[in-house]
Amino acid sequence: MSSNELRRDAKESSESTDTLSRRDMLRLSGAGAAAVAGAMTFRVGRAAPVSERKIRLGVVGGGFGTSFYWHEHPNCVVTGVTDLRPERRERLKAVYHCDAVYDSLEEMSERADDIDAVAVFSGALDHVKHAQMCFARGWHVVSAVPACFTLEEAEQLKEAAERSGLSYMMAETSYYRQPAILAREMHAKGAFGNLFYTEAEYYHDRGDLERLAADKSTRFFEPDGSHSWRWGLPPMHYPTHSTGLLVGVTGERITKVSCLGWGGHEHPYVTDNAYDNPYWNQASIMQTDRGNMLRCNVFWLCSAHGERAQWMGDNAMLYMDKGGVHGPKLHFRTAGETASRYDLPVQDGGDVDVPIYWQTDMLPEAMRHNSGHGGSHTFLSAEFINALVEDRPPAIDLYESLAMTVPGIVAHQSARKGGEQLAVPQFDRAG
Template sequence: MPVQDERGACHLSRRSFLECSGAAALVAGGDLLTRVGRAYPQETDKTIRMAVVGGRFGATFHWHEHPRCVVTAVTDLYPERRERLKNQYRCDAVYDSLETMIREAKDVDAVAVFSGAPDHAKQVKMCLDRGWHVVCAVPACVSLEEAAMLKEHKEKTGLRYMMAESSWYHQECIFARNLHRAGGFGELFYTEGEYYHDHGDLQKALTDKSGLPYNPDGTRSWRWGYPPMLYPTHSLGFLVGVTGERVVKVSCLGWRGTRPEVREHPFVTDNAYGSPFWCQASIMSTNRGHMCRVNEFRRCTNYGDRAQWFGDEATFYTPLSGVHESVICVRGKSAEIVAVPQYWQSDLLPEPMRRPSGHRGSAMFISAEFVNALLEDREPEIDLYESLAMTVPGIVAQESALKDGQQLAVPSFDRAQL
């Protein structure tokens, strides 16, 4: 039977969950299966002053919609992106570079770094050294040396760091996380995470400079030939963000293509990373003896990220476009479609932020969680250690793929155990 906690909230024991049909258990689970976080502390009179770096992806978040946050500075290297930031966040303090903003801005507590992936670690260090808390786009870094540097500087400064990983707050991932905490999976021994982002017409990509592989001025952007496994966090968020496990070993293979127009395309023969791969698939083992498969494909007829979690008592599948909705299968029961809660509708977000947002509802949660963490003087849920746990395995996977799938150890960048 469900039991009540000190707040009167109804929870299912693992045994009760497994005795119910899948759908009945989810309803009976009540609060436990709809919990995600908590609303901001309304008793505070503190206001967080945010700066935003990067006027493409950086203009899609909602810091300014939090009742206790205001955007006080924005910057991008390109004028059209600076204008977008200015309009999105209703901010007149516009700087033409991060360096200028660091030198001149006086009314900033924290900064959102949404520049190109190879610049993240360097720019985060600059902001930490300036005394600003940081929320950063994925990935956290692109090398093991950068991972070590981030750990050193975060711990030295004592400032807050968060990585804005969207899959962590996908509605289905929140559901899986709560289901795991309830014991509903039994032993969750295998996770699959996938991120598919096709590059489209390869010939057009050579001449049409309006797409992501190019900067506004027509030069190649950081995305040109970027190794798929150096962008692993959407997939690994489904592991780390549900179980908290750490990847300790990885073996990865890469696909280069066989047809000349694919194998000899400049994306994979002429890029800044020396990477020949369009698609990569890896198998990873965790510190709890569990397995995880990660697919990162950039040449495929599919799009988006999805996951599957396999326990010895239950399995949960996120939607697969054109095939099935969210599905749960509990031992001894038939598979059932699950109506995953729309968590953004709950009172666990500040009221002005309770509406749909980008990346399957995650943008509001990322924005609110970072601001709430600063208001409460605590580490964000996706702190530096969780961020590196989602980033570093991909760096090692890329090395494994270049060594034809050799299994390699993944170093840990967790906080030191006292």
């Protein structure tokens, strides 16, 4: 069954039996909210499967890789950890209470015989190579973003995953940000009408430019003083925090893109990098296979920080706040249309009480707490393990991952061609 079919099945199931008002749930707190949520049948995630099976997980990468919660899932045990740096290996060992520590993924693949799946949180340029190594070893893969860096790598990843028959998931945090879960629910219920336009943006300011160039203790440098993969990274090569806010809500595919880049300040970051990238910031207009529009920004030099989206339909608009500058809003175009018709948590005036989904039984009890990137890390951890236990594709499977990643690669090509509109190749399942 395809991921689109799974989404349709979930929608049909929810529409037939969803009877509890989210507004009622929001009046509750703590254990009460979790208990009431158990009566809700609309699911964007799932609580722990009823199974005794344990997924034995290896974790690669002691930086970002330590910020997930595999060890809190009742169906998972971390049985191996690895990083090239000794101090990061110790951090992994401490966080996941795992004594099986390896100096490298290569060593783990040669020696470990008690691993079913691997969380690949190594440097971004190694994601495809490391995923291929894991598939060759017979291990399922969940990977940090982006899935790949080139169109050739996209093809290699698709071929390796399909040949292996194993699961692949990309840990895209935008998918489980709380407003994005609400947007996905609204779309499934038809509240937007035709969702014809989305704005999505990811801003991650590089800060003081003198320090950026001189302070070799930051993540832009390796221990030997050389530049890390982050130095000079083309913004659109890290697109998924933006593209995921459309692809992850509607399942659409981006088919065309036109992008512009801005260089601005003269600095080694944009004049001396491994990518020959001259841009701090990139902005694009993308078109989907349904004829809809996405305005997608990724900026590295700006007085802003964070992720934000705005979903606009011919029936309703949802505004996702960023950093508390503006509160989330929901407006219907037709005066007679009401949020209560769709059982949505909206007050008078359009303010939205975004449900705190991580407090509900969408997660195993031990994982019902806040986590990184807007509460998404517990959801990502749980979804990968649940999918393996239930023997189903994860929500952000191979094809969703490539659909979020590849448009950014093409967008950067467009910027280098002065904004020329380019076709985006598709990497969905054949047939």
